Amino acid sequence: MTQDRWDEVMDLLVAAVPAGPATVVVDGTDERTGQVADRLAAALRAAGRPCTRPPGDAPAADAAVVVADGPFAREHPPVGGWDVIVWLRTSRRQHEADGTRGDTADVVVDLHDPDWPVIRHLAPGSCRITAGT
Numbered sequence: 532m533t534q535d536r537w538d539e540v541m542d543l544l545v546a547a548v549p550a551g552p553a554t555v556v557v558d559g560t561d562e563r564t565g566q567v568a569d570r571l572a573a574a575l576r577a578a579g580r581p582c583t584r585p586p587g588d589a590p591a592a593d594a595a596v597v598v599a600d601g602p603f604a605r606e607h608p609p610v611g612g613w614d615v616i617v618w619l620r621t622s623r624r625q626h627e628a629d630g631t632r633g634d635t636a637d638v639v640v641d642l643h644d645p646d647w648p649v650i651r652h653l654a655p656g657s658c659r660i661t662a663g664t
Contacts, residue, residue, distance in 0.1 A: 536646070542574070543650055545571070545575055547637065548575065554596075554597045554608075555568075556601075556608070557601075558601060558602055558617070559642075563619055563621060565600050567617070568584065572596075572598045580596050581596070583595055585604075616637050617640060618638070620641045621642045639652035
């Protein structure tokens with residue numbers, strides 16, 4: 532059941548990425564940002580969207596999505612800013628201690644239970660869901 536739940540969350544995140552070239556950052560307070568960014572990149576590729584994961588990936592194609600992760604990436608946006616900011620809520624104590632709660636994120640994913648991710652917030656107009664999706 533866990534994989535099915537992750538697949539549902541990834542489908543919604545893929546739908547939140549604008550068509551064409553786009554930049555996405557997955558941020559949070561622990562190492563799971565990289566894991567979730569990797570999952571999102573794989574889901575985008577499976578949906579037929581060319582995607583790169585800096586650093587180390589080949590240069591992005593013209594219609595590619597760039598998926599970065601972590602606080603450094605979020606604090607150093609590309610020219611024009613991030614198209615989608617995904618915040619991972621992982622520990623209430625950590626978020627309260629350092630004041631980071633993802634208030635400015637387009638999507639907030641609750642990972643308090645990593646086997647059952649929950650989308651807690653989705654900015655209005657940020658998701659292209661069609662009937663049957």
